[in-house]
């Protein structure tokens with residue numbers, strides 16, 4: 001079976017001390033800048049000392065969905081339950097084209113332990129909140145999908161709750 | 172013997188296949204055919220949709236279209252764009268010729284005579300035509316199964332309601348296997364028609380259609396096979412099955428949408444009534460009478476989907492050039508890989524036959540309590556893997572056989588899927604199961 005090489009895999013191999021000596025606020029921030037060509041891995045004080053190999057830190061999948069303005073993509077009946085509503089919104093703007101919208105590694109640090117309804121998978125760039133059969137899914141690129149909401153109001157209430165919770169993880 | 176002949180043509184010229192003589196010879200010696208090679212990387216070059224690194228695992232819903240088929244359809248629009256069977260000018264004649272050539276190719280694919288091939292839009296239309304054309308009446312009986320697609324199932328429900336004929340539905344066990352004894356019980360002398368899929372579009376299970384046809388014929392019943400999922404993927408021979416009707420769709424076998432076929436046994440062409448009549452179906456018309464044509468033309472009212480039918484013909488040629496046995500063996504290899512991989516993923520429930528050899532390349536599953544739509548969406552967004560989710564137009568299977576109220580996720584493979592597609596799919600699925608379920 002192959003290995004999914006992603007930002008997260010690379011992060012896992014990183015020092016993860018968030019000491020700040022590199023001039024970035026966290027290891028995640030340095031890695032992100034490295035991929036954007038704005039920082040060098042050598043800025044990390046542990047990097048050479050621990051014998052990391054730069055080639056191991058391959059570039060992750062690029063965000064493609066960010067050349068748009070924030071917008072509601074659609075509001076429609078659920079595919080398998082026409083009584084309920086599904087809504088998709090895109091939050092990302094050009095601003096996020098480099099790093100994506102949500103940073104799921106930070107999201108995991110924020111919620112990983114404390115909120116069992118919120119499942120976060122940094123390796124997939126995905127956060128999922130489920131309650132009473134309703135589900136909200138957020139993707140790192142800035143798309144949010146609300147499924148099985150009772151109605152449109154409910155959908156947007158869930159959306160705003162989701163965004164408020166993940167606010168600390170917005171790039 | 173040490174000869175290796177690789178006949179690799181220009182993809183656009185429709186000559187795309189590889190023969191490995193060495194392999195074939197040794198296989199002939201051991202009397203085992205059907206394990207020949209398909210050069211999947213060469214096949215992939217023919218599919219423009221794949222050029223962007225997409226992983227398409229939804230061929231059960233509809234297949235991708237290769238360049239030779241696209242070019243053939245454009246050729247019609249560019250070179251001989253005229254109606255068929257009507258004009259006497261050159262372009263119309265070429266169009267008619269190409270249209271009939273397509274009929275030949277499609278017939279050859281399932282070992283039927285061209286006269287027995289009715290060209291329609293899709294499987295659903297074929298089945299509807301049969302249901303309305305065989306003059307069902309009160310006292311008759313229709314036999315079908317829980318495995319059917321809605322296009323086969325509800326058509327018979329309506330036919331039964333309209334005509335007063337009884338409807339008997341044969342059930343399946345939890346893996347989708349059906350018991351021949353149940354058919355023997357269900358089919359009696361009042362049975363007018365037995366309608367069964369050759370491959371289930373949810374479970375991938377392959378009912379014993381030949382044996383079912385035999386039982387039906389012993390009671391004088393007609394047999395309709397829904398070949399939507401079998402014709403594109405395996406060597407289907409209507410004579411060997413012994414069926415009276417077989418419906419299939421061009422869009423699931425590398426053809427365009429909007430063209431399909433219905434095989435109808437020659438002797439029945441006269442007896443079955445057409446669904447639509449009009450231009451192209453008549454021999455003579457007066458003010459107070461009309462006389463329908465004989466043969467397949469009687470069922471093909473109005474201007475057909477000419478480009479699409481010609482495209483479907485090109486698709487049939489394309490598949491036959493690759494070799495149906497090669498296709499089957501390629502998919503069987505992928506199937507083994509998928510089943511083995513899925514079994515290793517924690518929290519995953521795979522529906523349908525456990526044994527890879529007993530299923531087609533269709534895999535329905537669920538991961539933990541994750542909703543199938545969420546799972547499908549995640550596969551798409553995180554890895555570009557396209558799979559279907561929901562009830563797959565077969566609610567009787569979902570409700571009665573596998574009892575998964577939200578439906579399932581369904582992945583399926585075809586000629587253009589390679590091991591790498593499968594591995595990425597499995598790895599992503601494993602990650603989802605680990606982090607989300």
Ligand SMILES: Cc1ncc(COP(=O)(O)O)c(C=O)c1O
Pocket residue numbers: 231232293294295296320322323368370371372397399400420431564
């Ligand atoms: C077994 C089966 N029968 C019938 C159909 C209907 O085919 P179409 O939509 O081309 O009419 C399908 C398509 O999903 C199918 O899988």
Ligand code: SF4
Pocket residue numbers: 015016017018019020021022023024025026027028030043044045046047
């Ligand atoms: S110097 Fe290295 S360990 Fe410290 S925050 Fe920067 S990247 Fe992380």
